[in-house]
C-alpha cells in the first residue's frame with residue numbers, strides 16, 4: 414500500500430499520528446512565549462522531521478523551509494502553526510479550518 418495518497422482513509426500512519434501531532438503543536442503554541450523559542454524549534458523539528466509517514470515529513474519540512482514559523486510572539490507562533498496545518502489540510506483535500514482566538518491563551 415502506498416502511503417503517499419490524497420485519501421486520508423488510505424493512510425493509516427498519517428491518520429494515527431497526525432491528530433496527536435497537531436494537538437501537541439497547537440497546545441504548545443497556545444502557551445508559547447519567546448523565551449521558549451529554542452524548545453519550540455526542537456519540538457517542531459522532532460515532531461515534523463520524525464513524523465512516521467515519510468512523505469508527510471518531507472512535505473512538512475518543505476513547507477517549513479518555504480514558510481518559516483513566526484517565533485516572535487504567541488499569536489504569531491499560533492497563527493503560523495494554524496496556517497501550516499491548513500496547508501496540509503488543503504494538500505489532502507480538506508477544508509481550511511477557521512482561525513479561532515481560543516487557539517491562543519490570553520497573554
Ligand SMILES: Cc1cc2nc3c(=O)[nH]c(=O)nc-3n(C[C@H](O)[C@H](O)[C@H](O)COP(=O)(O)OP(=O)(O)OC[C@H]3O[C@@H](n4cnc5c(N)ncnc54)[C@H](O)[C@@H]3O)c2cc1C
Nearest residue numbers: 421424427428431432434435469473495498499501505510
Ligand atoms: C506535518 C504533517 C504532514 C502531513 N501530511 C499528510 C499527507 O501528506 N497526507 C495525509 O493523508 N495526511 C497527512 N498528515 C496527517 C493529516 O494532517 C491529518 O492529521 C490526518 O489526515 C487526520 O485528520 P483529522 O481529520 O483526524 O484531523 P487533523 O487534521 O489531524 O486535525 C485534528 C483536529 O484539529 C482541528 N484542526 C484542523 N485544522 C486545524 C487548523 N488549521 N488549526 C487548528 N486546528 C485545526 C480539527 O478540530 C481537527 O479535528 C500530515 C500530518 C502532519 C503533522
